[in-house]
Amino acid sequence: MFKEIDKFTPFERIVGEFEEFKVPSDMFIEHRCTSGKIKTEFCRKWLETTERFIADKPSDIKFCKVTSVLSFPNLWSSKIIIFYDEKYWSEFWNRTELYQYWTPISNDISFVRKRNIKTSLQEYGYYEKFIDEDFIFKDELWFYGELPCI
Numbered sequence: 001m002f003k004e005i006d007k008f009t010p011f012e013r014i015v016g017e018f019e020e021f022k023v024p025s026d027m028f029i030e031h032r033c034t035s036g037k038i039k040t041e042f043c044r045k046w047l048e049t050t051e052r053f054i055a056d057k058p059s060d061i062k063f064c065k066v067t068s069v070l071s072f073p074n075l076w077s078s079k080i081i082i083f084y085d086e087k088y089w090s091e092f093w094n095r096t097e098l099y100q101y102w103t104p105i106s107n108d109i110s111f112v113r114k115r116n117i118k119t120s121l122q123e124y125g126y127y128e129k130f131i132d133e134d135f136i137f138k139d140e141l142w143f144y145g146e147l148p149c150i
Contacts, residue, residue, distance in 0.1 A: 017085035065146040102126035111142040
């Protein structure tokens with residue numbers, strides 16, 4: 001999985017509003033038998049990849065923001081998103097709809113600090129609640145990278 005993350009090549013498909021990178025494996029990272037150490041190493045690798053993408057941003061792109069999300073405890077749902085459209089990027093952060101909404105997590109709580117992960121990236125956390133006809137899904141979303149001023 002880590003070798004596959006190293007193969008991610010951003011800025012090759014600059015078509016549309018965004019480009020997205022997903023966890024390159026099955027749900028192994030979430031399995032109860034997967035050690036906490038491996039999960040922490042995955043998180044560290046995900047953030048290092050985000051830092052690499054930010055450092056490698058081409059200067060000739062009109063609008064470009066690199067943001068990653070670590071989904072917890074559902075790490076397999078984590079993503080790195082490269083936004084190419086400013087309006088889409090701005091609207092992305094508004095999750096106050098009836099079926100899905102985000103509630104900010106206190107700035108006193110830090111996902112990376114709990115795991116002793118060092119990063120220079122900005123961090124915002126949200127509790128996510130997704131309501132469907134048949135179920136209610138709850139998650140923590142931890143965003144890193146180029147984030148809006150909230």
